[in-house]
Amino acid sequence: MTASPTLRTRASTGIQVVDDRLHGGFPRPATLLLFSEKPTDKRIFAENFAIQGLRAGERTLCVDFYRTPSLARNDLLRFGKYPEDRLIFVDALSSSLLVETREKYAIADLDTLGEIERAIVDAIDAEQPDRIVIDSMEFLTDRFAKAAVMETWRRIVEACRAAGSVACLLFLNWTYFERDLEAIRTMSDFVIEFQSSMRGGIVRNSMRLSEIAEGGLSTNWIPYAFKDLVGVTVYFPRILVIGPYHAGKSTIVQSLAERAISVERMGTTVAFDYGNVNLSGIEAELFGTPGQERFEFIFKIFAREVSGILLVVDATRPEDFPRAKHMLELVGPRIPYVVLGNKSDLPGALDPDVIARKLELPEGTPVLATVATDGRGLKEGLRVLSEMIIGVR
Amino acid sequence: MDPTRFPADYSVLLSGPPGVGKFEFIVSQLREAKRAGERTVFVTLDLPPREIRARANNLGVDLEPIEGRTFVFVDCYSATSAERLETASEKRVYTVSSFSNLEGIGMALSKASQELGTPVRIFFYTVSSLYLHNSAAAIAKFFQIVTGRVKANMGFILYAVQDGVHDPMTMNLLRSLVDGVVEMRFTDSLDREYRLHHMRGFRADPSWRPFVEMPGPAGGLP
Numbered sequence: 001m002t003a004s005p006t007l008r009t010r011a012s013t014g015i016q017v018v019d020d021r022l023h024g025g026f027p028r029p030a031t032l033l034l035f036s037e038k039p040t041d042k043r044i045f046a047e048n049f050a051i052q053g054l055r056a057g058e059r060t061l062c063v064d065f066y067r068t069p070s071l072a073r074n075d076l077l078r079f080g081k082y083p084e085d086r087l088i089f090v091d092a093l094s095s096s097l098l099v100e101t102r103e104k105y106a107i108a109d110l111d112t113l114g115e116i117e118r119a120i121v122d123a124i125d126a127e128q129p130d131r132i133v134i135d136s137m138e139f140l141t142d143r144f145a146k147a148a149v150m151e152t153w154r155r156i157v158e159a160c161r162a163a164g165s166v167a168c169l170l171f172l173n174w175t176y177f178e179r180d181l182e183a184i185r186t187m188s189d190f191v192i193e194f195q196s197s198m199r200g201g202i203v204r205n206s207m208r209l210s211e212i213a214e215g216g217l218s219t220n221w222i223p224y225a226f227k228d229l230v231g232v233t234v235y236f237p238r239i240l241v242i243g244p245y246h247a248g249k250s251t252i253v254q255s256l257a258e259r260a261i262s263v264e265r266m267g268t269t270v271a272f273d274y275g276n277v278n279l280s281g282i283e284a285e286l287f288g289t290p291g292q293e294r295f296e297f298i299f300k301i302f303a304r305e306v307s308g309i310l311l312v313v314d315a316t317r318p319e320d321f322p323r324a325k326h327m328l329e330l331v332g333p334r335i336p337y338v339v340l341g342n343k344s345d346l347p348g349a350l351d352p353d354v355i356a357r358k359l360e361l362p363e364g365t366p367v368l369a370t371v372a373t374d375g376r377g378l379k380e381g382l383r384v385l386s387e388m389i390i391g392v393r
Numbered sequence: 394m395d396p397t398r399f400p401a402d403y404s405v406l407l408s409g410p411p412g413v414g415k416f417e418f419i420v421s422q423l424r425e426a427k428r429a430g431e432r433t434v435f436v437t438l439d440l441p442p443r444e445i446r447a448r449a450n451n452l453g454v455d456l457e458p459i460e461g462r463t464f465v466f467v468d469c470y471s472a473t474s475a476e477r478l479e480t481a482s483e484k485r486v487y488t489v490s491s492f493s494n495l496e497g498i499g500m501a502l503s504k505a506s507q508e509l510g511t512p513v514r515i516f517f518y519t520v521s522s523l524y525l526h527n528s529a530a531a532i533a534k535f536f537q538i539v540t541g542r543v544k545a546n547m548g549f550i551l552y553a554v555q556d557g558v559h560d561p562m563t564m565n566l567l568r569s570l571v572d573g574v575v576e577m578r579f580t581d582s583l584d585r586e587y588r589l590h591h592m593r594g595f596r597a598d599p600s601w602r603p604f605v606e607m608p609g610p611a612g613g614l615p
Contacts, residue, residue, distance in 0.1 A: 038538050039499025066494040071472060093491075097473065139493065142528045172496050174531035196500065198546035201511040203503045 011131060011166040014052040015224070015234060016281040018209065021217055021392040026190065028130075029161045033188035034170045040196035041205045041226070046133045046168045048232040051079045053166075054086050058130035061165075063090040063120055065110075065139035069103050080229040090123045092116075113144040117152045124159040132160055136170035146176070150183060157187050188212055195221065199305065204237065220391030223307065225283065236284040236307040236389065239382075241273070242299075242327045243312030244320040245291035248342040249273065251372035252312060253288040256382060262288075272298060279379060282386050286310075291327075299330045308389045309337035310381060315349035315369065318358050325359060336388035337365070340381050344369035398425065399573070400594075401512050404540045405551040406520075406567055409577030414585050414604055415553045417452060418577065419516045422551065423464070424454045432509040433459075436467040436502065438492050438522035441474070461485050465509060467501045469494075493526040495535045502539065502547070512548030520567065521555040529563055537570050573597070577604060 010025030019025050026032065034042045050060045064072045069089035076082060094101035096110050105123040109115040124132065134156070140149050153169075160167035169188070173181060185191055193208045205225065210218035225235035241249045250273045254260045257275025264273075273288030284307075289298050309331060313324045328337065341355045350358070352367035361367070366384050370377035387393035399405055409415050419435075426433045437445055445466070446456050456464055469489040485508070487501040506513045523532050536552075543550040554567060556576075568574050573592035578601070580586055585604040589597040 036496075038542075039496040039503075039535075041500060043496075066497065067472070067490040071490060093473075136496075138496075138531070142531045174495070174534045175528065196503070198503055198507070198542065201507060201546070203500075203507050 009056075011049075011058075012052055012056065014048060014231060014281070017234060017386055017390055017392060018219070018222070021219075026166045028166055029164050030166045030189040031157050031160060031187065032166065032168045033184065033191045034136075034168055034194065035191055036172050036194040036196075038196070039172065040194035041203075042170055042172075042192075042194040042207070043135060044205075044226045045192070045194070045207065045224070045232055046135060046170055047076060047079065048226075049168055050087070050131060050133050051076060051082050051231060053131040054082045057083075057086070059086045059088065059127065060131040060133065061088045061090065061123060061127055061129035062132075063092060063123075063134045065092045065135065067135075068093050068097070078226075078228055079231050088123070088127055088129060090120055113140065113148055113152055116140070117155060120156055121159045124156075124163050124165070128163045129165050132163075132165045132167040134167070134169050136172065138170075138172045138174055141171075141176060142174060146180065150180070153184065154187060185212060218391070220389065222390050227283075233278075234282045234386065234390070236282070236386070238302065238306050239284050239286050239308050239310065239385070240302055240306050240331060241286055241288040241310045241312060242331065243291060243340075243342075244314070244317075244323040244327070247291060247312040247314045247317075247320070247324075248372040249288040249291065249312050252310065252340065252342070252370070252378055253286045255372055255375045256378050257286060268292070272302070277382065279382060282382075284382070284386075291323075296330065299327075303331055306331065306335055308385045309335055310385060311337050311339045312342050312370075312372075313339065313355065313359070315341040315344050315355060316346050318350060318355075321355075321359050336385060338381050338385040338388070339365065339367040340370045340377065341367055342370045342372050344377070345371045399549060399551070401514075401548055402544050403549050403573065404544060404571040405549075405573045405575060406571045407551055407553045407575045407577070408556045408564070408568075409587075410556045410579065413556075413577040413579060414587075415577060416448065416518065418575070418587070418604070419518060419551065419553065420449050420452045420454050422514070422516065423449065423456070426514050427454070427459055427463075430463065432463045432511075432513045434465055434467060434502065434505045434509065434513055434515045436469065436498070436515060436517045438469045438517075439519055441471050442466045442468050442486055463509065465505050467498070467505055469498055469501075491526075492522055495523070495527060495531060499535065499539055499542070502543070506547040511546065514548060515543060515550040517550060517552040519553040519555060521553075521558055524559065524563075533566055533570075536567065540570055 010027055012019045012025035034046060036042055053060045069091050089103045091101040091103040091106040094106055095108055107116050107119040189212055191210050195206050197204055206221040206223045208219055208221050223235050224232050226232055241253055243249050250262050253273040253275040256277045258278060260275035262273045275286040277284045277286055287302050311324060311328055341352050343349060352369055356367045368377045368381045407415055407418060423433055449456050465485055467487040469492045472488055473491045487505050489497040489501050574590040576590050577587045586601040587604045588599055588601045590599060
């Protein structure tokens, strides 16, 4: 067994906006509670976390009460190739399926809580893994007496800590009450809550991270998606690009997007621009709306499910600013927005602070100088907006 | 109401003793949905998909032409049985690793509905198998959440449940969490009967009627 080269570095999630705020990832040791009250896609986050570790040269220990190790290994291939030799399983199912285990560690009797605990703790003690995933704790809470489960939970957390590991404990709460949950939270360093809902026939996932320690990190709901061979990314299903006529909205969408389409007539957008953006772990669907008043009905169509807004103004045309302000109001309050002072390379372009003053923006509203035609400032604008949406700015 | 056609956003519990024809009832529903061009999902906890295809075929309903198009399986059976998992080269099947994985079942329903497009009609066969592996309290919450999600975002769901294997409290709880209950039974001469026990929002006739052999003109229901 070789010592891991990575013990002193943090445990990255692979989701850059989150890692940035965690100064590179979770500290070691740390216990993460992956929690939900309803069925969600949190397993995909845990798998992503395991894969990130494996690819960074870390050793990961998995306990899966629902899948045989071979099935779980196979499922991980959705992320693409990964170094399989660093992935260690505590086989929870072979004994109940009455087959011989091929793993180094196995739970001999799934009907005995003490046996489950012993197998898991022994494996952690012996392997001292960098990351641990236990999927999932409701298997225990649903089968054994609460007091005993809470003791087991505590000892597993202690073993993870003693090993210096970052541990993901998945937990869907079917039956526990708030005071039990409070005790479980206090055994954790971070709680990541998950939600899954269906809107317009499409499953939307989001998560929210909070550090238990006072004054620690806490985020807004972060929408995320999974892509085969890529993994988990932050995913904004709708970011509106709005602004007065001829401010450069279409150019911005086309410049940021890998793929873009525009419905336009004689050089101006008459329906909308659409672009799919992939930028350092963030995927976003940009929708550019037409600037002219006669197309305002389009706002109503797009206003639902908006994550954030890029408000584009022509920095040389302050006479259009009232119109820009009006458009912002049309979309509605409380949606994060960033102002892009476009055409900032042209003579007479106003500085961001002047634009902020003339638009009478609230204190702290980000205004960036951009040049849509050569892409200057655009990625930065989207990054700032992402951080505002996620609540880490 | 027409006993063969349930509303598009509705939840139904189908109860009856083993062998009374719950599976046939569901197949008749699949046939009607197929005729109407509706999308359907079969959640199986008791049988592998190949056996369901074969048994439906014996009842005169060929699922082959619609599978992967307007019909998909959520297979909660094969992964924990000796059954070989249907591989990716075959029809799209949503596999759930184990029927103790309630979260996985819930998400597979959402994903199957997303793939087919909504509204869908979901047939869950059977709830009783859940009780072999999960606590009654967890199942009750699962049942409530899934039924709510289906009705709000996906469409219709029918749960089959074995009569005579659960305690009366459990049955009453399940009955209270759905819009309607269809009961099936054997008569003294082992003929089969069904009735609409109650149907929220409809005036349902609760009298027992004969359940005839499939295939019948309206899928087993006269």
